[in-house]
Amino acid sequence: MEHFPLFYKEMLVFFNDCKKNKKQFYLNALLKEPLWCNKNFMYKNKPIFFHNWLRSGFKYLNDTVNENGIKPLEWFDDKLICKKNWMCEYMIIKTVITKTFKSYEFSNIRYENIFHGNTSYDLLCKGHVKVCDINSKLIYEILCHEKFIPPLHQAYYGKVFEITKTAWKSIYEQKILSIRDRSISEFNYKLLNNLLCNRELLKKWKIVENDFCVICRDAKENNEHLILKCKNVSHIWDIVKQILKFDISWKTIVIGFYYENNEKTLFLNSIISLIACKIYKYKMYCRLDNKDEKPQEICNHIKSKLNFYTEVYTKIQDKKYAKVMKAIKDKL
Numbered sequence: 001m002e003h004f005p006l007f008y009k010e011m012l013v014f015f016n017d018c019k020k021n022k023k024q025f026y027l028n029a030l031l032k033e034p035l036w037c038n039k040n041f042m043y044k045n046k047p048i049f050f051h052n053w054l055r056s057g058f059k060y061l062n063d064t065v066n067e068n069g070i071k072p073l074e075w076f077d078d079k080l081i082c083k084k085n086w087m088c089e090y091m092i093i094k095t096v097i098t099k100t101f102k103s104y105e106f107s108n109i110r111y112e113n114i115f116h117g118n119t120s121y122d123l124l125c126k127g128h129v130k131v132c133d134i135n136s137k138l139i140y141e142i143l144c145h146e147k148f149i150p151p152l153h154q155a156y157y158g159k160v161f162e163i164t165k166t167a168w169k170s171i172y173e174q175k176i177l178s179i180r181d182r183s184i185s186e187f188n189y190k191l192l193n194n195l196l197c198n199r200e201l202l203k204k205w206k207i208v209e210n211d212f213c214v215i216c217r218d219a220k221e222n223n224e225h226l227i228l229k230c231k232n233v234s235h236i237w238d239i240v241k242q243i244l245k246f247d248i249s250w251k252t253i254v255i256g257f258y259y260e261n262n263e264k265t266l267f268l269n270s271i272i273s274l275i276a277c278k279i280y281k282y283k284m285y286c287r288l289d290n291k292d293e294k295p296q297e298i299c300n301h302i303k304s305k306l307n308f309y310t311e312v313y314t315k316i317q318d319k320k321y322a323k324v325m326k327a328i329k330d331k332l
């Protein structure tokens with residue numbers, strides 16, 4: 001053990017830490033389990049399912065319990081849409097939950113109210129659900145939870161763009177998880193974490209002597225200049241602004257629209273990220289191949305990509321958005 005590398009020593013320590021907390025995680029996972037049609041909650045050897053309770057918004061174990069077990073009968077009185085057989089059903093749920101509570105120690109758990117209001121009947125849980133086993137995935141989740149440190153550049157953008165800490169989840173969802181094209185998601189991840197290549201970075205690494213843009217010559221080349229401000233690409237953004245009918249700032253490119261999460265914000269984030277990504281990739285391609293970077297060639301590259309995406313959007317029945325893409329392509 002003495003000659004064991006530090007990395008592996010730390011791994012073993014973290015792993016043991018995670019094992020200690022696994023019970024807590026297991027219980028938290030159980031509270032988020034669907035109550036209905038779930039083999040973890042059986043009555044007389046059958047999973048329970050009461051559709052009036054599901055219609056009234058009770059979906060998960062956590063919706064019906066507090067630290068003492070199932071909530072009292074009166075609590076459900078004004079929350080159930082239809083009270084046919086409700087007392088009998090309450091007694092069955094109580095029996096099932098009491099049995100579950102006896103098997104586990106629930107006293108240290110944080111109870112969150114995940115009551116969802118009325119849900120439609122079609123939200124019926126699909127088939128039998130098995131509570132997550134204690135496996136490597138769970139240990140990994142615990143490790144992330146225990147050791148997660150927010151990316152360093154997040155604090156910088158947070159300050160510059162005045163973003164609250166809670167907004168980051170939505171930004172990552174919209175700029176990475178929801179983007180259909182993986183290469184664009186990857187580009188967004190690099191952009192958010194300052195991992196893109198530019199002359200400012202190359203100068204820092206002592207690969208080039210100065211960080212001025214070789215095209216504009218009078219401006220430093222950081223990510224903002226490279227993708228948005230450089231005179232080789234600014235006309236592309238002028239056209240995008242005209243068609244989308246709003247101004248596109250550096251903030252819009254980096255963090256996108258995150259207040260709302262709908263079809264429109266997804267489209268706007270996708271198209272802006274697509275153009276930013278293709279500008280960056282074409283510029284890098286010119287550098288690697290020692291080619292001269294010509295504005296018309298960047299334009300043609302974007303046009304061919306937009307053509308491809310227009311066809312994709314047409315095929316997936318998003319004709320409204322395909323039309324916007326075509327309009328940008330035609331104007332370039």
Ligand SMILES: [Zn+2]
Binds near residue numbers: 213216219225229
């Ligand atoms: Zn430039």
